[in-house]
Amino acid sequence: MIEVSHLTKHYPGRVAVDDVSFAVSPGEIVGFLGPNGAGKSTTMRILAGYLPATGGVVRVADHDVAEEPIEVRRRIGYLPENCPLYGEMRVDEYLRFRARLKGVPRAKVPARIVEVKERCGIADVGNRIIGQLSKGYRQRVGLAETLVHDPDLLILDEPTIGLDPNQIRLVRGLIAELAERHTILLSTHILSEVEMTCKRVLIIHKGRIVASDTPDRLRRRMTGEASVIAEIAGPRGEVEPALRGISGVADVQAEGGDAWVRYMLRAPRDEDPRPAIAALAAQRGWPLRELHREAATLEDIFVNLTQTDEAEAQP
Amino acid sequence: MNGFLAVWRKELTGYFLSPAAYIVTIFFLIVMGAIFSLLVSVLAEGPAGVTVMNLLFGSPFFWMTMLALVPALTMRLFAEEKRSGTIETLMTAPVTDTAVVLAKFAGALSFYAFMWTPTLIYLFILRYFSADMAPPDPGPLAGGYLGALLIGMFYLSIGLFCSALTSNQIVAAITTFAAMLLLFLAGLLDYVARGDLVQAVSAHLSSYSHMLEFSRGAIDSRPVVYYLSGTALMLFATVKIVEARNWK
Known part of the structure; x- marks a missing residue:
């Protein structure tokens, strides 16, 4: 057409x-x-x-x-x-x-x-x-x-x-x-x-x-890392190192108040650390109220393609 | 052809949808009415040395009205389309640039002709209510209206051209007015200037004296050719301006 x-x-x-x-x-x-x-x-x-x-x-x-x-x-x-x-x-x-x-x-x-x-x-x-x-x-x-x-x-x-x-x-x-x-x-x-x-x-x-x-x-087609969000109530000093210990987790950032802490983990796209996180929380008895992986949206793709240099952005 | 008719119809009905066109028409008819009443008072004093049509079309009031009226009729034609962006929908419809320009011109000319029609009543009044007066001769009558049409065509085409140059109606109106005034005043140089060449050129351009000739019933081919070719030139230039978006 x-x-x-x-x-x-x-x-x-x-x-x-x-x-x-x-x-x-x-x-x-x-x-x-x-x-x-x-x-x-x-x-x-x-x-x-x-x-x-x-x-x-x-x-x-x-x-x-x-x-x-x-x-x-x-x-x-x-x-x-x-x-x-x-x-x-x-x-x-x-x-x-x-x-x-x-x-x-x-x-x-x-x-x-x-x-x-x-x-x-x-x-x-x-x-x-x-x-x-x-x-x-x-x-x-x-x-x-x-x-x-x-x-x-x-x-x-x-x-x-x-x-x-x-x-x-x-x-x-x-x-x-x-x-x-x-x-x-x-x-x-x-x-x-x-x-x-x-x-x-x-x-x-x-x-x-x-x-x-x-x-x-x-x-x-988006490569690179995905982020996983986990909200866990537990002593921050213990949870954070434990999360780091999970295989594939590259980086952990914590934010939030006294009881519930929101952890943002970065992991390679082809690895999914979520079962391990759930198992860890269950094993230690930490309440877990949110666990999800943020899929790359078209927005990420768009930003990725249109903000980098043209040479890199060529498919 | 369908495209031409559709645009022509839209332009003509567009005048009837806009208050400006009514104001212009009322203004025009008031002035023509005033001229007519002056004419009647002249005739009432006895036989006049000039023809009736000469008095009607030769009046300076008529010319002042023409100079104000044409920009008001043409300023909208392209400028408004450009300002509102509708030029883009118009020019992406299956219609050629030439057809659009001609249709807009035809729309303006039709409305202009429509404005003149009520003045035909004056002729009936003269014919049936003046006891001792011979009815207006058909020659001066036809000549006067032909002159009004020819001069109107040329001036409207100037207005159309100016409207295609800009997206601002005010600018279009002022440019049209300036161009017409320049032409009109150049014609008056015949009466005031010294020098044979200036006077000769000026006499050829003078719409004022052309109109006096026409309304005397003398239809000279030179002004006819002047107005027709002038109109053709301005329409051609307008088509080129509309196409000019292609040169960018």
């Missing part, structure tokens, strides 16, 4: 996108992740045909974006960052305008509008003026607009930015539903969003793709 090869975009004095190649196959839902200013929006604008690339080839739905922009635009629904809408129009008016603009035949327009409003949960605000709607509703009007010509591909630039947690959940649910029928490329810097909605993650940093995999596999 999307084939990007050696895409480069220069702005005066800086490189926004640097030799990026990736592909998205039909039916996929791909998360485009990166810190602010990493080149997410620029890449999406190029995909949508708003900006031209400095170099490289971008094909969307089997058409070259640079050579057949109109054909490409017919097949995509693009929601720019911050979801720009005409504030003075009514929701129905806006959707009718966009449907006609996108070449939906006149006779089919009313049915399409009813359908997208239904799917995006805005059936009850058709007569309202867009400027008076809440941010969550506006976001859904924007999504409805991207769907109005039933495109094969949706490109959504930060679709949940600026929403409150309830609205984020609604929009995220909506995107998950849309994924059943459309290929979706969505950008975000909210990591939990990607973990919940996307089958595959592209991490972009300083204009380069630094990782492309499923969230699960990315997590597994």
Whole structure:
């Protein structure tokens, strides 16, 4: 559905996108992740045909974006960052305008509008003026607009930015539903969003793709140490050395009050000291009320990939 | 073509959704009404040396109104889209840059033409209520409205161009006003300047004297070509400015 090869975009004095190649196959839902200013929006604008690339080839739905922009635009629904809408129009008016603009035949327009409003949960605000709607509703009007010509591909630039947690959940649910029928490329810097909605993650940093995999596999690929948290009530002077004695435990840090002390242990990822800790506590008669291992989150991966030097971060 | 029609319709209805357009229309009709009432009082004194249309379209009040009205109609066209970011959704719809520019121009021109329609009532009033007066000749009548349309086209295209240059409506309005005023004043040099060349150039640019000619019923091809080619040039330049995002 999307084939990007050696895409480069220069702005005066800086490189926004640097030799990026990736592909998205039909039916996929791909998360485009990166810190602010990493080149997410620029890449999406190029995909949508708003900006031209400095170099490289971008094909969307089997058409070259640079050579057949109109054909490409017919097949995509693009929601720019911050979801720009005409504030003075009514929701129905806006959707009718966009449907006609996108070449939906006149006779089919009313049915399409009813359908997208239904799917995006805005059936009850058709007569309202867009400027008076809440941010969550506006976001859904924007999504409805991207769907109005039933495109094969949706490109959504930060679709949940600026929403409150309830609205984020609604929009995220909506995107998950849309994924059943459309290929979706969505950008975000909210990591939990990607973990919940996307089958595959592209991490972009300083204009380069630094990782492309499923969230699960990315997590597994993380090497290094894991931390284990144990909360034990016992004499600190005795517990700490005993924990250090467990094989594989590299470092122990203690914090907390008189009765319950929270120990943070570092251990190699392939060793799990938890059974040994539980056995130790039982054997010595120390009450143990919490024991868990902190799995590497996408956040760790993200921080790891985007804060180290580019050379090290290359997969 | 669908894209052109959709944008044209949106732009035209957009005027009816904005209070600014109503204010401009009311302002325009008040001024035209005042000019008409002056005209009636002139006619009441007896046969006048000039044609009725000459009085209607040749008035300085009319020109002052034109200079204020065009920026108000055009400042929004591109500047507002750029400010709110909707330019991005507009330009990623399956429609060419040229179609968008032409549709916005057509929208503004349609509203401009709509503003003029109530003035047709004046002609009926003249025709049916003045007993001793011959009805307005069709020549000056057609010429006057053709002149208003041609000059309106050129000025609106200047306004559209200025609106495409900036994301600030005020800046767009001021630039449009300045450009139109410059052109208009250059035309008046004909009356005040010395030097044959300056006067000759100025006479070709003078919308004021063009309008007097048109409303006399004399339709010279030179001003017609001037306004049409000027409009084409400004529209072409606007398309280039809109495409200019591609050069960055």
